[in-house]
Amino acid sequence: MKPKFLNENPKIYLVAPSFGCVTEPYQTKLKASIERLKMEGADIIEGENIWKALGKVSSNTPELRAKEIHDAFLSDADLVLSVGGGEVMCEILPYIDFELIKRNPKWFVGFSDNTNLTYTITTICDMESIYGTNAPSYYNLDYNALDTWEMLHGKKEFKGYKKWQLENNSKNPLVTLNLRKRTIIKPYNYESKVTGRFLGGCLDCLSTICGTKFDHTKEYINRHKDEGIIFFMECCDLTSISLRRALFQLKNAGWFDHVSMFLIGRSLNYYDKSFGVSMEESYIDMLKDFNKPILFNIDLGHLPPSMPIRTGALATVEYNKDKKNIFITYKD
Numbered sequence: 487m488k489p490k491f492l493n494e495n496p497k498i499y500l501v502a503p504s505f506g507c508v509t510e511p512y513q514t515k516l517k518a519s520i521e522r523l524k525m526e527g528a529d530i531i532e533g534e535n536i537w538k539a540l541g542k543v544s545s546n547t548p549e550l551r552a553k554e555i556h557d558a559f560l561s562d563a564d565l566v567l568s569v570g571g572g573e574v575m576c577e578i579l580p581y582i583d584f585e586l587i588k589r590n591p592k593w594f595v596g597f598s599d600n601t602n603l604t605y606t607i608t609t610i611c612d613m614e615s616i617y618g619t620n621a622p623s624y625y626n627l628d629y630n631a632l633d634t635w636e637m638l639h640g641k642k643e644f645k646g647y648k649k650w651q652l653e654n655n656s657k658n659p660l661v662t663l664n665l666r667k668r669t670i671i672k673p674y675n676y677e678s679k680v681t682g683r684f685l686g687g688c689l690d691c692l693s694t695i696c697g698t699k700f701d702h703t704k705e706y707i708n709r710h711k712d713e714g715i716i717f718f719m720e721c722c723d724l725t726s727i728s729l730r731r732a733l734f735q736l737k738n739a740g741w742f743d744h745v746s747m748f749l750i751g752r753s754l755n756y757y758d759k760s761f762g763v764s765m766e767e768s769y770i771d772m773l774k775d776f777n778k779p780i781l782f783n784i785d786l787g788h789l790p791p792s793m794p795i796r797t798g799a800l801a802t803v804e805y806n807k808d809k810k811n812i813f814i815t816y817k818d
Contacts, residue, residue, distance in 0.1 A: 487613040488799070488818065489591045491640040492564050495527045499563035500621055501554050502535040504572030504599040506545030507622060511659030513537075515622035516569055518660055522625050526635070533558060536569045543573045552581035555603070559590045565638060569621040571598030571722075576691065578602070579700045584610045593638060596620060598722060598788065601687030605695065608685065608798035609706040617687050617718075618794030625660055629791035637794050642816040644793060646671070646785040650752065663790055671805060671812060674770060674780040679804035680747040681817070682714035684795050689721040693732035696739050703741050711744040716803055718795055720751030720787030725760040726768045729753070733772035747779045747803060749812075751786025781805055784812050 500520075507516040520530050533554045535545040545551060555578070558566040579602060588611040594603055595616040604615040618634035627635060633644055649665035656664070685706070686692070695701050707715050721729060736742065750769050758765055766782055773780060781803070785793045793814070800817040 487588075487591055487611070489593045489614065490564070492593075492638045495529065496564040496638075497529045497531065497562060498523060498565045498567050499531045499533060499558040499561055500536050500567055500569050501533040501558050502538065502545035502569050503551050503555055503578055503596070503603060504544060504568070504575035505570040506535055506538040507569050508537060508539040512570060512622050514659040515625055518625035519622050522627055526627070531558075531561065531563055544575075544577075548577040549581050551575075552578040556583060556586055559587050559592055564592065566592050566594045567621045568594075568596030568600045568603075571596070571600060571620065573599065575599040575602040576694050579606065579695075579698075582606075587611055588613060595634060595638070595794075597792070598688050599691060601691035602695065604797050605685075605687045605692065606700050606702075609702040610700070612706065612709070612798070614796055614798040616794055617797050619792075626662055629663060630794060634794040637796065644814045646793060646812040647791050648811075650785060651790050652756070665791075669783070669785060669811075671784055671810065672766070672782040673805050673807070674774070674782065675777060676779040676781065676805055679802050680714070680716060680779055681800070681802045682716040682746040683710045683800050684718060684797050685715050686718035686749070686795070687797070689719050689729065689732045689736075690723055692719070693735050696735050696741065701739070703739070704743070707741070707744045713800060714746030715744050716747045716749060716801065717742060717745045718749040718751070718786060720792075721753045721755075722788050723755070724753065725755055726758050726763045726765045727760045729765060730763075730768045730772055733768065737772060742773075742776060745776060745778055748773055748776075748781070749784050749786065749803065750780060750782045751784055751792065752789040754788035756789055781812060
């Protein structure tokens with residue numbers, strides 16, 4: 487199921503299923519982003535938790551964060567947009583009514599900890615979601631923010647970015663991205679473009695979901711096995727060794743049984759070499775047995791800009807070695 491693309495004057499419901507925007511630079515960025523989205527014609531509904539930090543490492547209690555999600559899906563909004571990632575969004579899952587979400591289809595957009603909903607909405611409700619830019623990053627509406635906005639309006643063709651940001655030490659909350667590192671995609675077993683349904687997200691969250699009652703992965707991939715699965719992943723806090731353990735868990739839970747291709751983004755610990763093992767080595771070591779194409783170091787992850795991905799959508803991924811870039815075309 488695919489929610490309706492946005493019209494020229496969409497109604498956006500802002501939610502805080504993980505962190506609220508109570509600290510800098512997020513508070514200033516969210517205020518500026520709200521004004522920018524209004525300039526684009528959007529009508530903004532502010533969820534009751536977005537300016538709060540009343541929960542344990544979160545905007546509010548798990549029950550009230552889940553209620554905010556329900557309120558958003560029951561509203562007349564066209565889009566449910568998360569204001570931030572965080573640490574313990576998984577705690578809302580026991581209180582989420584996925585049948586309510588399925589009966590009221592809307593786009594849900596979020597990044598990082600929001601994998602807890604982008605992934606489960608897709609696998610449990612069989613409904614597309616977008617692993618994309620959180621609300622505080624729309625103040626400039628460029629790179630990944632622009633791509634997410636255009637994706638929501640129906641754009642189907644996307645490509646990677648030429649450079650990425652390793653660090654940005656500016657004290658200005660509204661600073662533009664400091665893109666100095668050249669994107670160098672590393673292909674493994676890649677011969678030609680691949681078509682399949684996107685599935686994935688942040689591995690820190692995926693490994694937490696795996697094996698719980700919210701893990702409907704095998705049911706989902708079995709429904710779509712004839713189309714194939716393009717599994718995309720990146721991580722935040724994991725080291726090269728904890729990454730291996732996470733991949734071991736997903737691999738042996740059958741999550742990759744019908745995978746046609748792996749897309750690997752940039753971790754926040756990009757240069758980690760715990761015990762002399764790099765992030766790239768861990769990915770390749772744990773995934774090479776599938777003998778499927780792997781594109782490593784694509785523009786996805788916690789070192790921006792990060793391409794938005796329509797989780798659950800059928801798409802074709804092509805790596806053009808002459809242009810040294812990745813191209814994604816959505817089929818519907």
